[in-house]
Amino acid sequence: MSKLEVDTIAPQSGTQVTLGESGDTVTIPTGVTLDASNATTSLPANVVTTDGTQTLTNKTIDASQLSGTVATSNLGTGTADATTFLRGDQTYASATPAAGSITTTQLAYNPNPFRNIIINGDMSIAQRGTSVSVSDGSNEGYQTCDRYEFYLQNAGSVFTWSQDTDVPTGQGFAKSMKFDVTTADTSVGSSEEVNFRQKIEGQNLQYLKFGTANAEQLTLSFWVKTNKTGIYIVKLYNSDSGRDVSASYTVPDSNWNKYTLTFPADTTGSFTNDNGRSLDIIWWLVGGSAVQGGTLNTSWRTNADASSATGQVNFADSTSNDFWITGVQLEAGTTASDFEFLPYDVNLQRCLRYYELLGSGTNYPLFNAYYLNPSAIYTVAPTKVTMRTNPSLVQTTGSSYYRFIRDSANDFFDSISIDISKTNYVELFNSTEASGTGGVAGFIRLNNASSYLAFNSEL
């Protein structure tokens, strides 16, 4: 073996130097460093061998030069198949989330059906009527949009309370509830109160876990439009435990605006698990000094008037003032989800639990009936849904407001009374004007344009 010792090998001519010939092996011994970092190198086809013992240092392989399939086992650990995906930590994991691993917290919205504690939040149902004039002592209570009660105490103002079609643009609502001041009251008495509210059954609130360490916070969202800007108050009142909390929102302009209020959980006061009134959601419009003063009460406490509406503007100070509201939603948690629109029939069904309009106007067909004896007409009327409690019968009365139609004859009477009332059936009778033959059957119609008949089991 001969040994050639030189410092540089350079081509004798041209620019190429060749080591060996085809079939030869050029050996670089162990411990020798082949430094080609400054060279422009054309890599041989098999520079990366299958045994993986050779590596590329300070070299880049353009992506367009890569081809073939990398074995899944070289990309990550775990089972690689059609049911898995490769995570960032080079682990194959199931593509299907484990049962129970996704909670509402991880979603951008609350997907729970009937998450809205409020009934008729879009104001679409108004069985009783669509407009009424309300003053203290006249037409208070439930008159327009189902489930909303209007309350006036020592108030000198008068309002037109109506279901309206002015709604926020592009939000999907068709109806709103409107309060229009028709007689102003610029001097608010100390005990004056004007507010509207919705009352909720306790058995619909048990999942809030009030009165326990796991009590949920509540978030109320709604759209309001009013020209009377300033501070408005919403109060929650737990009538079972006699506790209350308030929150405020500020109306900055006369546009439709969405307001979101989050109320704290109450670990002290619980809701009774029954069909009775448990929670009032109260929107203030006018509040006298008795409910103002100090700092607004924003923590659950033993119910009191003081500080429950501190800062509330006097909405009734001008006949120019109007107030619209729609899209009311109360839900568990600290986030207001998108309004939960219900089909009209579902919304109506929910309202029917509290009030059912049976009919109004001349010739409205009602029930089959018969003479139980010569002076008493009886009928049994079913309710459309199971009502909250044994309902009252609400009616207008007057001469011949009802007609009993029998074979070739009519008998007229003025009113109907309840004998027995149950949540699914109500036994009704008239024994003041009825006069006929016992056992004769027929049916009853309303018989006057002003006739009106309904079942009521509101809270």
Added chain:
Amino acid sequence: MINTVTKNYNVDNVFCSYQVTYVNSNIVSSVPLDPANTDYQAIQKWIAEGGVVIDNGGGE
């Protein structure tokens, strides 16, 4: 606001419900004797505040 409350008697002359009229309203309610009914609760409150129920007896 309640105006008048009258007892209703059924064909067996049993007191079975109240007939209620209201101030400034043409509405009349027939109210069952059910403490969970809020109209019944309002009648009891009205009575407690001095309202007098009209009782014409049964036997019509």
